[in-house]
Amino acid sequence: xxxxxxxxxxxxxxxxxxxxxxxxxxxxxxxxxxxxxxxxxxxxxxxxxxxxxxxxxxxxxxxxxxxxxxxxxxxxxxxxxxxxxxxxxxxxxxxxxxxxxxxxxxxxxxxxxxxxxxxxxxxxxxxxxxxxxxxxxxxxxxxxxxxxxxxxxxxxxxxxxxxxxxxxxxxxxxxxxxxxx
Numbered sequence: 187x188x189x190x191x192x193x194x195x196x197x198x199x200x201x202x203x204x205x206x207x208x209x210x211x212x213x214x215x216x217x218x219x220x221x222x223x224x225x226x227x228x229x230x231x232x233x234x235x236x237x238x239x240x241x242x243x244x245x246x247x248x249x250x251x252x253x254x255x256x257x258x259x260x261x262x263x264x265x266x267x268x269x270x271x272x273x274x275x276x277x278x279x280x281x282x283x284x285x286x287x288x289x290x291x292x293x294x295x296x297x298x299x300x301x302x303x304x305x306x307x308x309x310x311x312x313x314x315x316x317x318x319x320x321x322x323x324x325x326x327x328x329x330x331x332x333x334x335x336x337x338x339x340x341x342x343x344x345x346x347x348x349x350x351x352x353x354x355x356x357x358x359x360x361x362x363x364x365x366x367x
Contacts, residue, residue, distance in 0.1 A: 224251025246346035273319030
């Protein structure tokens with residue numbers, strides 16, 4: 187590419203390719219590296235095991251996550267994000283589940299930047315009587331539209347992001363083995 191040519195717009199990669207840098211991205215393009223942490227949260231009820239999910243700012247069914255603050259441990263950040271986004275604060279951390287590595291174009295804070303994000307997920311259990319309590323959004327940027335409980339048998343099908351499947355499967359396997367009380 188010569189210096190007088192304008193970079194092409196990069197479209198969001200398909201779900202299955204979000205872990206790869208999008209084709210057409212240029213070396214001189216503005217990029218950011220970000221680290222986030224999130225939680226896969228479940229509770230045991232008379233109706234069975236339920237997972238807490240959010241409807242994210244894109245209208246997709248997902249899991250709570252957010253940026254790790256300076257000096258914060260990944261597990262602490264995941265717990266804080268779950269508490270902030272879903273109001274579920276009585277969490278028991280059970281284990282680390284894995285990391286997703288994605289590329290996307292920022293629409294909210296660093297508009298137009300190509301972001302390479304690493305999202306570390308943790309498994310948490312909450313009491314069976316825990317209730318989701320969404321806080322009103324402070325601005326119209328990235329926000330949680332609503333929260334809901336999803337039965338264990340539906341969580342993979344209802345999750346909007348395919349790259350979460352291996353992490354959710356690992357959580358289900360751990361729970362079904364009865365590894366927590």
